[in-house]
Amino acid sequence: MKHLNEEQIVLHYYGDADDDAAVARHMSECAACRAEFERVGSLLQQIEPIEVPEPVASFEEKTWLNLRDRLPEKRSWLGNWLPSPKQWAVAGSMVALLVAAFVAGRFWPRASTVAPAPPVIANANPQQVVLVAVGNHLERSEMLLVEIMNSDGKAPLDFSNEQERARDLLDANHLYRVSAQREGDPKIARLLDQLGRVLAEVANGPEKMTPGDLKEIRGRIESEGLLFKVRVVGSDVNSRVRGREQSAAANATQRL
């Protein structure tokens, strides 16, 4: 009788032999192969899984902090769609024109409807338009942060509504941050960067927020003074918007 080779016996131990049934049949009839199989099995049973030491509780945090600065910026799907700075500028101008039309519609005096609108749109400053949008974004973000800070943290909370709002804000936040960086407004860009991290945390957090989760997010907001910064920068942005609107209105009146 031809004996099994070592490979057949080892692989049979794991159930991986090419013909396990035939190997088993052979062993039932061959004492020598059975004995060899038992020796292999006995050794392998003594090789226990390596005991893994449990890393420190802050392991995830530590890993992230070490990793974060090494991660290159990802280009968003929008970035892939509009890859070049030139195309970004075109898209920005189009958005600016649309928002300008909206803003002009809201603030243009009703009595002066005889005045032609197109020149106002054509003269709208894109930076002004972005500022209006950023001011609005900060206001909405502030409302969300205030709600988070004031919500009852004693029992698990349904955070699905806040999460949905955070997700909406997060998408816009990214665009405004890119825009602020491009326009050379580091103060707003930095704030939006901080705000984005907290929004991402809320958006990706559990739908049922435990008191512990809530405490963690509040701690983050407080430690970075985020709510205060959002209010200050938001107020500054709104002042700038009002100032520019007044100048624009004065210019328009002069033209009339």
Place this chain on the structure above:
Amino acid sequence: MEVSDAAVVAQVLAGDKEAFRLLVDRHSRSIFHVTFRMTGNQQDAEELVQETFLRAYKALGRFELRSNFSTWLYRIAVNRTLDFLSVKKMKSKDTYQIVDEPDPEEGRQIQLPSEGPGPERMVLSSEMKSKVAQSMALLTPVERIAFTMRHMEGRSIEEIGETLKLNTSAAKNSVFRAVKKLRQQLDVYASTAR
């Protein structure tokens, strides 16, 4: 409801780098377990966790959202570990971390128990663990990883093959070669312990 890994990946791909943190929070510990089992060294394992996530982040665009993220990440971790062990092996200066009284003259040679203390004085399981660790260091990186996946993690031959990009027969052969080498080193201990 918890946000799925795929949804978080989509968010990162949309430009939200910070969202990647959630994936690190969810998976870094299990990846550490994998890299530690394969390297036997805490510092190396921690470094490999970071390398794994860095590689994953850079390759995120190639992740298919319908796939299982943890499986994808596991494969990256194993291959990063394989690269790491291969480089370390090439340098030929490695010594496995878990060594009791290594003999500097003998380098990476395994000491057999014939001239050592008698079995009655040994704590056999502890001794065996130590010898297993030393013997594992003698395996090639592929053998070591294939054996760890099959024997210690209970992964199938197919999974080993897919992860290490080996065909079924090569994956089986890697496991067999690992066991054969371990037997050569450990049979004496195993018989003492029996």
